[in-house]
Each structure stands twice: as structure tokens, then as C-alpha cells.
Amino acid sequence: MGKILNKSLCTFMVFGAAAAAGTAQAQSSVTIYGVVDAGIVAVNKQKTSSGGTGSVFALSSGGVSPSIFGFKGSEDLGGGLKANFDLEGHFFSNSGAGNQWGGLFGRQANVGLSNSYGTVTLGKQYSPAVLAFAATDPRGLKETFSGLISWALTQNPLNAGTAIAPANSNAVIDVFVANAISLSTKIADVNLSGSYSLGEVAGNNSANSVIALGATYTGPVTLSAAYQSDRGQPAGLIGGSGIQTRKYSVGAAYSIGDATLTANYLNNKNSDPASGSSLAQYRVYGAGLNYRTSPSNTATLAYYYSTNKIGVSDTSRTWILSDDYALSKRTTLYALVSGVNAGNGYTSGAAFGVANDNAFLASAGKTTTAVQLGIKHSF
Template sequence: MNTHTKHRRLLIGLLGAATAASGATVHAQSAVIPYGLIDMAVVREAGGAGGAATKLTSGVSVGSRLGFKGSEDLGDGLSAVFVLESGFQGDTGIMGQGGLLFGRQAYVGLSGNFGTVLIGRQYTPQYRVVALADPFGSGYVADSKNIVATSGNSFSRMDNAVKYQSPTVAGVSLELAAAPGEVSGDSAAGRQFGGALAYVAGPLQLRAGYHNRNNDTATVKNTENARNAVVAAVYDFGGLQAHLLYSANQGLNSSVLRNTANPFGRATAPLASTNSRDILAGLTVPFGPHTVLASYIHKDDRTALNQDASQLAVGYRYTLSRRTSVYAVHARIDNRNGAGYTIGNASEAGSGNRGTSVGISHAF
């Protein structure tokens, strides 16, 4: 039996157990909720060395997932909480996130008047600032991760993380997160830490985030840390939302290329920037069930290679119900001086500098 088969059978068993538990005796004290989302789209990619390709792709606007979340009332305002969330590819049925069983999120914690403390695999605070500022929510073929630097493992998450989320007081909230590198004899190697501060008041949202990742391993020492800092603002004018973001990125792995296979066939393979600044400006225009989205992103590479890049994206989403929507999005990247940024989406790295997607997303 191969690994993917084992994972699928275990996931089915867990779903059955969770469903049974939610209706059994534990229901009086706790709640276990199975949930999920499946997103499928036809994607046209072009501009890469291999030529244009038309694909049926899962997890384009957001990653397809199956999860369980729950809480238990412990009394005196204290609750135990957990999330176990597995990613999957609806077009093939395979597990996402490299085959991890709960690769999207896996954490447990306590929540009360003091805030929430969570332990496990989670999103970095810095990435959450980026995703909340992006009109496309860090998804679709317009995904800000195509250009904007993100943090943690696989662009957005931290393994082995301890996170604190504060209560919201006068519109202000705080997130702090840290994760050990788990390298014997070297407490600094591989460790990560970061945080985010948010202020939300009526139509205005202001956020700032920071992430620091030590690149040392058990055998490779004295590498430069990856450091990402971001500030963002969203303002709702009533009928139109404006989005702005600025990030500064320094160090090895501070701005990772999504596709590392030299997708444009350069004589010299492009390198990820180790010193860059990113700017995002975007619009969201909702009217009835319709939403028009647009964004422009520019990466200013400040290394000697000067491999700048810009991405322009436009999209349309039609909301059929609270749980179902259809969409069409187009994006294009202008790479300069041999840069190698590709049009990916919420789940894939992409293969060219142009991409169009038409799809459907359904939550359950």
C-alpha cells in the first residue's frame, strides 16, 4: 500500500469518527465540525519555454481542503480549540502540500479572555498581512505570492509553531509566533519568529507584519537570516475598496521563486532576490452578486542582478450563493533582466508569465 493510499484511508476514518463524535455524548460539552472546500478551474498558461498549456487545476482561487475544527468549553470562559486541515487536488485526488496528511493546518490550543494560544502548523503572521491586503486573497492566477515575498515553510506556514493571538481592544489586535529549528546543539539554527499588529475601525484596516527565519542547518552554518517586513492598508469607500501594501525583504530565502526549474529557459537560471522591495495596489468593486477585482504589483530587486518584475491582474467573481461562486481571472508578469517569476495560483507555481483561469469554488 503506497503512502497516498494510507493517508486517504486514514483521512476517511477520521472523518467518520469526527462525525460520529459530534453527535454522540461529547456533543453536550464540545463540538467537532467537519468542513471543506473544493475549487476547480480550467487554466491556460503561456509564455514559458515549454510552450502554452491548458490544464484542469484544483485549488486555483483557494486551496481545496477537508478539515475538522472543534472546541470544548472548559468553564470560566476558557475553551480548548483545534483545527486539522488537509489539502487535496480535486483533479487527481492526491494529497496537497507534498503529501502531508494535515498539510494546511494542524494545531491545538486554549482560548479565553486573555486571547488564544495555539501550538502546531500554522500560517505566519506576516503572510496573513499579505493575504488580507491582496484583493485576490493570495489566490487565483493573480496570487500576490507570484511576486510579493512571503515567509515560513512553503511560502506561508510555520511548522512547530507557538502562536499568541490577543483579544481586540479598541480595534487593535496582536499576533506573535515562534518556532524552534529543532537542530541538536544549536538553538538558533532553523528557528523562526514573527508577529503582526492590526487596527480595524469602520472602513479602515491597517496592518503591519514581520518575520525572521534562520537559514542555518545542522551542517550549514553562518547563513544570512531571511527577514520580511510588511505594512498594508485597506479602505472601504462604500462600493469600492482600495488596497495598498509595501514590503521590504532582506537575506537568503527572503523572496523565494515559486518555480525553480528555469521555466523560461534562460542561459543562466534566474536567482531568487536576496534584497527587494514590493509594492501592491489594488481595487475590489462589489455590486450585488458581482465583484470586479484588479491589482498591480512591482518587485524592485536591489541586488546587482536588478531582476525586477511587475504583475498586472484583473478578475471577475459571481456569487451564486453563500457557499458557491464562479470566477474568471487573467494575469501577466513582465520579467526584467532575466528574472524568472511565473503566474501561479493558490496551489501551483505556474510555468509561464501569462495565465487565465475560469473556475468554480464551493464550500461545504
């Protein structure tokens, strides 16, 4: 522990010394990047305006990846020190609509410094916890029909038929954290990262704050651990009386030739910040097999089991069979078939649905199936 602390102190000392010396004479670069992902999805047993259920056939945005655009860059400040920035926005490829997750750059808007010891970043960014969780999710946290749905929707589940106000304005679907200060470093084969989002509530500095921690080990096996805590906002504020959310996960992945086995566990607990009473506690178990049938093709079989015993009893069992075929390094065709057997609760933990649109989700008390075909192009 002493070595780690000394290393972190050295990092901040180097950052401070370089800034004071004003040694900014070196090369800088800016990269424009993005993804356009669109597909056709057919899902049965979806709610209709008349209150029943029916099938829906739609063009959806983001089957494998979200459709995004961004600008990122760095400047070499000398002595191994770099300045970095990242601006990233989100849009729907099916309609062209944008400004999701908080505006033009609703995914990322940050600046920071890095050297061989690590990186310090200020601004809106990906939660270190969700990045660690992604390392061992059976579907790699793809944008549809994956652990991403469970991670996001358990942040603010329905309880006793009543929608609960957003828990925390800094934690956007528990994937992006705003007003955040983060530190990341690598020690041997272990990546460690953590962030703290300032609550910015007068008189109560802990309210509306977010703590996110992530750790991954990459060696003969891949191991991951994640923790995130969203503090609720006091009554009287916009979004006040929102729930407090705590989630943690652990997982592992192991490769044998062209096959990779994955397993992870997510525990998400929601409580009332005023009384401290539990509102829901989702436990989601995931397992999967990824198999490279050729250098350009990967097939995936994944299974998720979700349960909640507090408030509204809720269970779901989701299976996904998918195939990704790379036409090139930047263009991928994908196909998917999925089914979910949902209990009579609100199925917030089900890994079934289209994350971009927050639509075509599991229907309580139904066995729902989906078929999806699409294309993803990166630039």
C-alpha cells in the first residue's frame, strides 16, 4: 500500500512541477472519431396503446455499438507528460436525433494530464465501474441485449408500481459520470481507476455525489471488480428524494484456443435516502461463450438470470445467440436472436432490450423474443 501511495504522490508532483515550469513545447494531435450503427429489429409481446401486447418491427440505432461522434487529442508537454481531452456525443442513426445523455457532448467532455504513472481527468466521462464491468460481461456490454441493460435500468427501478425520481443527476444511467475527478493507473497487469463526482449541493457536500471504482486484471485469466455508489438528493431539489443506489460486480473470463468463457455477477441495491429502507435489490448472474469460427467471425451464446425479492418480486431469464462478421477492420455485420422469460415484476434486471432507445424491453409475465440484423461502421 505504501508503494502505491508513493507512486500516486509522485504522479501529482510531476504534474504540478511540469505545470509550474510551463514546458509546453511539443506536438499536439486531434482525432475525429465515431461509429454509425443501425439495424432492423423485430420484437413480439410489446405493450400497445390499447393496453394489450403486440409485435413491433423497427429500425433501431445501435445493435453492437452506440452511434457516436467525437473529438479527442493530446499534446506532448515534454518529460513524459501529456495533456488530453475528449468530447463525445450521441445520436440516433435511425432518425438523426441527437443530444442524448445530457446535450451535445452528453457522453464525454473532459480534459486531463497523463504520464507513465497514470492519468488524472476532469469532467464528464465513463464510469470506471462500468468499464470494469464490461471486461467480463458475456456480451462485452454491447448496446442491445447485454448486461448493459441490467446495469442501466436497475439504477431507478419501479417499486410498487410507482416511478421513483432520478437518484442522482451526476450519474447518467450509471454509465456516464458528470462533474467528476478521476485517477487511473496500471500496476503490473492490474488496471486501477476511480472517480468522484462532486454533488454541488449547498450545505450537503455528499448529496448528489457519485463514487465509482474499477479494477481489472489481464493475465492467463481476465478478472474484474467494480463498485459504484450514487448518493440521493435531498427533498426540495430538482430530482429530490431520489433513491440511493449502490452496485458492485465481480467477473472472470478465460480463453481456450478460439473460445472464451465469461461469467459475472452484478448486485444493485436501491434504498430510500430519508429512511434508509431497501426498495429493491437486483442480483444478476451472467455467463457466456464466445467462439471465433474464423479470423473474421465470432459467435456468442449468453445467458442472464436476474432476481429481486424486495418491494416488487421480479425475476427474468434471458438468452442471446448472436454472430458478428467483420467485413473489414471498420465494418461489421451482425445478427441476433434473443428470448426472455419474465416474471410478474417490472423486469428492471433483465438483459433484454435496445439500450439506445430504452425500448422493446422485457414485458412482465411474458415470454418475449427478438430478432435483430444490422451493420456497424467505425471511422
